[in-house]
Amino acid sequence: MIIKKAEFFAAFGTNKQLPASVKPEVVFSGRSNVGKSSLINKLCNRKNLARVSGEPGKTGTINFYTVNDFYIVDLPGYGFAKVSDKERQRWDKLINSYFETGRGINLVVQLIDCRREPSNDDYMMLEYLSHHNIPFIIALTKGDKLNKTQQNAAVEQFKEYCRGYSWSDVILTSVPKNIGIDTLSSTIEGFLGE
Ligand SMILES: Nc1nc2c(ncn2[C@@H]2O[C@H](COP(=O)(O)OP(=O)(O)O)[C@@H](O)[C@H]2O)c(=O)[nH]1
Ligand SMILES: [Mg+2]
Secondary structure (H helix, E strand, O other): OOOOOEEEEEEEOOHHHOOOOOOOEEEEEEEOOOOHHHHHHHHHOOOOOOOOOOOOOOOOOEEEEEEOOEEEEEOOOEOOOOOOHHHHHHHHHHHHHHHOOOOOEEEEEEEEEOOOOOOHHHHHHHHHHHHOOOOEEEEEEOHHHOOHHHHHHHHHHHHHHOOOOOOOOEEEOEOOOOEOHHHHHHHHHHHHOO
């Protein structure tokens, strides 16, 4: 996929602010600090499109980026321990209304750290996506933290973890080592039907 255009569109903190769905959307989902912003920047070949955070749990908004003729949607990260109940409820409401208002969601890229077992929140997300028949793939992040043998083992292990959910691919990625980025890009392109 050749990126001709990639720019910030808007950030939304409440369900009422969400704009009508007017373009295909490719959604990035995962726990806080998993590497969503870094992967979005890498895919779009931009340094500071999405803000990479040194402070986990900082971004509470759904961020839209206009990329070519579609949107990349960066969901607020979940699973950050210091978040209040009230903040968690806001997150739930925002995510539910995002997914349940009939948007044109072509693909969800569900990010999971390749070195960790999926968390309960990760499993809830897989369950949710499966249940709602939303097409999704797993992108394992921070692949550079493993050697080649461990990387292959991680992919196989995650296929096992994800048995029973209707995912369609597991792709290991690394931003600094440029692993899996082209594969992820062409997979997204395939789901966009371009
Ligand atoms: N080693 C390594 N670190 C990464 C990679 N991707 C992201 N990170 C680091 O993980 C931290 C969180 O990244 P960020 O993109 O802000 O995660 P987000 O909270 O999911 O958006 C930052 O310190 C990044 O530099 C990767 O592929 N490899
Ligand atoms: Mg982020």
